[in-house]
Amino acid sequence: MPLDDTKTEATQITPTPTAPGEQExxxxxxxxxxxxxxxxxxGAATFLEAFTWMLPGADILAHAAKNHxxxxxxxxxxDPNTRITLALAGPPLGFxxxxxxxxxxxxxxxxxxxxxxxxxxxxxxxxxxxxxxxxSSPVTGHPNLxxxxxxxxxxxxxxxxxxRNRLLLGTHASNLRAxxxxxxxxxxxxxxxxxxxxxxxxxxxxxxxxL
Numbered sequence: 001m002p003l004d005d006t007k008t009e010a011t012q013i014t015p016t017p018t019a020p021g022e023q024e025x026x027x028x029x030x031x032x033x034x035x036x037x038x039x040x041x042x043g044a045a046t047f048l049e050a051f052t053w054m055l056p057g058a059d060i061l062a063h064a065a066k067n068h069x070x071x072x073x074x075x076x077x078x079d080p081n082t083r084i085t086l087a088l089a090g091p092p093l094g095f096x097x098x099x100x101x102x103x104x105x106x107x108x109x110x111x112x113x114x115x116x117x118x119x120x121x122x123x124x125x126x127x128x129x130x131x132x133x134x135x136s137s138p139v140t141g142h143p144n145l146x147x148x149x150x151x152x153x154x155x156x157x158x159x160x161x162x163x164r165n166r167l168l169l170g171t172h173a174s175n176l177r178a179x180x181x182x183x184x185x186x187x188x189x190x191x192x193x194x195x196x197x198x199x200x201x202x203x204x205x206x207x208x209x210x211l
Contacts, residue, residue: 023136023137023138024089024090024134024137025089025090025137025138025139025140026087026088026089026103026104026134026137026138026139026140026147026150027087027088027089027090027139027140027141028085028086028087028088028139028140028150028151028154029085029086029088030083030084030085030086031077031084031085031086031105032077033074033077033078035073035084035086035102036070036071036073036074036077037070038086038102039068039070039073039084039086039102039105039107040068040069040070040072040073041068041102042102042103042104042105042129042131043064043067043068043073043105043127043129044064044068045131046104046129046130046131047060047063047064047068047129048060048061048064049131049132050129051197054172054174055197055202056199058199059197059199060197062197062199063197076107076109076126079109079110081108081109081110081123081162082107082108082109082110083107083108083155083158083159083162084105084106084107084108085105085106085151085154085155085158086102086104086105087102087103087104087105087130087134087147087150087151088100088101088102088103089101089103089134089137103130103131103133103134104128104129104130104131104134104147104148104151105127105128105129105151106125106127106128106129106151106152106154106155107125107126107127107128107155108123108124108125108126108155108158108159108162109123109124109126110123110124111123111124111168112124112126113168113170113193113206114193115191115192115193115194116168116190116191116193116206117191118168119165119166121163121164121165121166122164122165122166122167122168123159123162123164123166123167123168124167124168124169125152125155125159125167125168125169126169128148128151128152128155128169130147130148130151134147135147135148148181149185152181152185155167156209156211159211160211164211165210165211166208166209166210166211167187167208167209167211168190168206168207168208169182169187169206169207170193170195170204170205170206170207171204171205171207172202172203172204172205173192173203173204173205179205179207182207182209183207185209186209186210187207187208187209188207188208188209189205189206189207190206190207190208191205191206192204192205192206193206
């Protein structure tokens with residue numbers, strides 16, 4: 001029996017515009033309460049990607065289950081001192097499809113550094129997360145910046161708009177790539193903190209940047 005050409009054509013799969021390995025564009029926008037589930041997903045996934053080299057999987061999962069939930073991000077977003085810049089990825093330049101897949105973010109919030117002498121005009125860069133695949137992707141509207149730099153620049157601009165005088169952040173003492181990035185952007189070491197990840201007690205270096 002001959003094939004029905006009409007049905008065959010109707011069931012063909014349309015190729016996706018971006019194949020693995022192609023360089024997607026990254027777009028930044030302000031996160032809203034509606035983005036809380038996306039922030040939770042990206043936070044958990046990027047934390048897993050970043051720390052498999054140093055933490056047991058069970059502790060990473062326990063940490064994500066506690067800290068990277070939609071409810072947790074909704075709570076942060078309810079604070080007027082919170083600013084979250086969301087990074088979205090899409091097809092390479094030239095395609096008409098808008099970037100809409102969340103792949104990273106930078107989050108400013110009221111400092112949560114109990115062992116550090118926080119000043120009233122301080123604000124904390126609580127998280128700056130980005131999937132490693134997108135480190136070299138082009139950023140819409142910022143042709144000379146890579147996504148991590150664009151996220152950090154957005155966080156610094158938001159901190160200044162909130163009239164804060166100092167930006168604080170914590171990063172693991174062994175995260176040499178991140179430390180070099182922060183130092184390049186004018187952060188200097190200002191202290192340490194300890195925090196719990198599952199059953200692991202970890203230590204961060206605290207960096208500060210005058211605004």
